[in-house]
Amino acid sequence: xxIASLKKQQKExxxxxxxxxxxxxxIFGEGELxxxxxxxxxxxxxxxxxKQTEIFQMNLGYMCNQVCEHxxxxxxxxxxxxxxxxxxxxxxxxVKNSKAHTLDLTGGAPEMNPNFxxxxxxxxxxxxxxxxxxxxLTILRANKKFYDLPxxxxxxxxxxxxxxPHWTRGKTDKQRGDGVxxxxxKALQELNAVGYGMPDSNLKLDLVYNPSGAFLPANQAExxxxxxxxxxxxxxxxxxxxxxxxxxxISRFLDYLIASGNYEDYMYQLVEAFNPLAVANVMxxxxxxxxxxxxxxxxxxxxxxxxxxxxxxxxxxxxxxQLLQDREIIISQHCYGCTAxxxxxxxxNII
Amino acid sequence: xxxxxxxxxxxxxxxxxxTEWSEELGAKFFxxxxxxxxxxxxxxREKSLIALAVSHVVKCPYCIDAYxxxxxxxxxxxxxxxxxxxxxxxxESGATLxxxxxxxxxxxxxxx
Numbered sequence: 150x151x152i153a154s155l156k157k158q159q160k161e162x163x164x165x166x167x168x169x170x171x172x173x174x175x176i177f178g179e180g181e182l183x184x185x186x187x188x189x190x191x192x193x194x195x196x197x198x199x200k201q202t203e204i205f206q207m208n209l210g211y212m213c214n215q216v217c218e219h220x221x222x223x224x225x226x227x228x229x230x231x232x233x234x235x236x237x238x239x240x241x242x243x244v245k246n247s248k249a250h251t252l253d254l255t256g257g258a259p260e261m262n263p264n265f266x267x268x269x270x271x272x273x274x275x276x277x278x279x280x281x282x283x284x285x286l287t288i289l290r291a292n293k294k295f296y297d298l299p300x301x302x303x304x305x306x307x308x309x310x311x312x313x314p315h316w317t318r319g320k321t322d323k324q325r326g327d328g329v330x331x332x333x334x335k336a337l338q339e340l341n342a343v344g345y346g347m348p349d350s351n352l353k354l355d356l357v358y359n360p361s362g363a364f365l366p367a368n369q370a371e372x373x374x375x376x377x378x379x380x381x382x383x384x385x386x387x388x389x390x391x392x393x394x395x396x397x398x399i400s401r402f403l404d405y406l407i408a409s410g411n412y413e414d415y416m417y418q419l420v421e422a423f424n425p426l427a428v429a430n431v432m433x434x435x436x437x438x439x440x441x442x443x444x445x446x447x448x449x450x451x452x453x454x455x456x457x458x459x460x461x462x463x464x465x466x467x468x469x470x471q472l473l474q475d476r477e478i479i480i481s482q483h484c485y486g487c488t489a490x491x492x493x494x495x496x497x498n499i500i
Numbered sequence: 501x502x503x504x505x506x507x508x509x510x511x512x513x514x515x516x517x518x519t520e521w522s523e524e525l526g527a528k529f530f531x532x533x534x535x536x537x538x539x540x541x542x543x544x545r546e547k548s549l550i551a552l553a554v555s556h557v558v559k560c561p562y563c564i565d566a567y568x569x570x571x572x573x574x575x576x577x578x579x580x581x582x583x584x585x586x587x588x589x590x591x592e593s594g595a596t597l598x599x600x601x602x603x604x605x606x607x608x609x610x611x612x
Contacts, residue, residue, distance in 0.1 A: 319578075
């Protein structure tokens, strides 16, 4: 279990350029596996271009109370990048003029941003159809000042999407840290207590599963059944949907893949599982991702790789949805993670 | 290193190539293989655990790699995996030991 971010440890892979080099050299550079661009050319999908923006995703900062081994953000308590209220205000203006039906807050732990509650209160007035907060669950139990968050979420009709790598303690704690499982269970029970995730409740509680290791997620529907049975039987917990998300080979997960000697095999798995049908629905085609400092990206992964949108509009202060539509989506070999099998996105499978 | 061993983990990736030297039989095999592992009276998860146990009994390192990963993907726990291996081991040792009856029969027949 990591205790500090790659950045804090001054590891080579804290550098986005180095990650991109690794992803383009080796098995790809030598031609053993095809570049993602060539693969989607074969499928007639190159260049990838955006459709209507439906999801406006904001990264409120890289600070987090956890240091998960697979984290693509390299988040942790030592990360100080935090979105300011000024940038949040600019996001509100952008959403007002956007056709997006979903506002998606992520991090780090978005709740740790000092302006989080202010923002949720303001943004919930915008009448957005689906207002998501991606909560790591343990933050709800990390400090007394967060204990009322389930009620706060309820008040603003927030759709809570939470990470839960497994229904057993061992697997969860190995990926996310000692004690994470027990705290997560307690947080889920508290969300259930205010109505979140209950069978007929409108208060949506979905869980995100991502594999705790160098393998791909199995069938989302089957996993949902297993999670539902186990969490209900063992802890009396209800939730709505399970999103199975593939770990993309960047940041801490890439560091893990290389250190454990799994990198090549994992990339082979991703390439072999390439599904042309998934390309049409990859999330970068209907999402815009805003970083803590207001820059715009095709997705949260490109954000972490420092690859801004290929457009003259690159900052939220200049946001113009129409102009932004006219761009090519920037890709690299990490994109294979979103096109493997049934596809993967922040909303789980895409086909 | 890999050149000096009979088993190379990377060869598992080339499994599909066996079809190249006998297209008809290879295709029939993979078609059959795929069908066997589909959800049926047994769940795909149960089949994966059976495959893991058999992989150990036939001592196929490729199969062990493949079905350990398959189990992880299906959320199979390490406790379940180890129990499956023991089921295979129990049958295998039982198969050895039940021949002990043959030994006893032969012993008694030959002895005065």
